[in-house]
Amino acid sequence: MAKKNDLTVEEKLRALYDLQLVDSRIDEIRNVRGELPLEVQDLEDEVAGLNKRLQKLDGDIEVINNDIKNKKNLIDESKTTIKKYSEQQKNVRNNREFNALTKEVEYQELEIELAEKHIKEYKAQIEQKKQVIEQTKDRLKDRQAHLDHKKGELDAILAETEKEEQALIDRSEQYETEIDARLVKAYKRIRSNVKNGLAIVPVERGASGGSYFTIPPQVIMEIAGRKKIITDEHSGRILVDEDLAKEEKEKMDQLFQSM
Template sequence: MAKKKEATVEERLRALYDLQLIDSRIDEIRNVRGELPLEVSDLEDEVAGLKTRLEKLEESLNNIDTEISDRKNLIEESKALIKKYTEQQKNVRNNREFNSLSKEVEYQELEIQLAEKHIREFKAQIEQKKEVIAKTKEHTKDRETHLKHKKGELDAILKETEKEEKALIEKSEESKDKIEDRLVKAYERIRANVKNGLAVVPIERGASGGSYFTIPPQVQMEIASRKKIITDEHSGRILVDSALADEEQEKMNKLFAKLSS
């Protein structure tokens, strides 16, 4: 990897502030999207889950239909056996044979009653499952409509900002290449630890940007001299003078306008 060209402190401060302005612009774009990507992802998972549930319910219905068909076949088989045993009773030679056949007939009649009971239970299950399926289909349709709407919102925002965001990310990397790794890591660490993502801030009204803590005049003069990297002792943020900040802001505004057009 090629060694980065040694830059002056002022060049590093400008690069750091440019990096901050670019990353803040990326933050703004992502804030516009807000929770939409997560909402879309959650809705996709919910719809997929509902469709899986529908598939299982439909499969369960098919299984119940098979069970009913099996019971109907059993009933027909029992009826055929009853007819057979009844015919055989006409030709018995003694009471023992007659009673034995009577028990077989009775057993088959009980089998028919049990099968009919199961069929009634299965039919009740079918009605219950059909009701659940209807409600699940309705809920799935509602969630799909909501998902379509949210996807439309997200796609519109992405279409509007995707090109700019991609270009800004490239510019962010270019700015990092102008700064030594140690400073980039410090910048990223500070940025991760502050609520608004501001790791590099200008002096405003004698205090660091976004802070009420006053910077001593001597320190303000050192910052304005741009001879060394100075951080705010209270927030840890890297400080730049307002003149440098205004110059870089104007330069970046032109870049942002170009990228968003």
């Protein structure tokens, strides 16, 4: 190809249309993937969240078990204290000492009763958390299976298209360097403003590709003359004649098949 500043209008149109065909092919590959990458990411985030939840629940149960252990130790200590005070009651010298020891025994018995009540509550909390753990594990199993399936789909598509996509990206970048920067900028601006990413379209049956607006015969003749770059007044797309589009498509189809 000649230097980009020395290109004729026709050469510029052909180069731009080649770039469009390459970028459209990249779009097709990415459309095949569709929402899969986002679905996989969402599922990975959900699985990570469920695993984190399980870790927290396990940690909560560990804390509660420690609380139960502490309460059991407190009960053992209270029982030892009661036994001690009961022995001391046998050797008291007056009622005041006996009553004081009796109050201490009653206090320790209340401590035991309260500790046993707490242990019962703690065990109920553990059972509740175990139910949540089982539910979370079931959910995790389901989400992990779904994730594995979606990742398998995505990996299969990537295996088929990744090499071609990268080759096309490299080719697109190469084409951009061979085209005037102003034209590339205009092409990208138009491409970003249209739904299907088609910035350059051929004239088909008297209208621009994908449009129902008729182009005046004089303009169609100018487009076929390939002497200046003409845009569609309705969509802003750059227009090329049908023959040029057909020639470049045949050429690029051969390129795509070789990738």
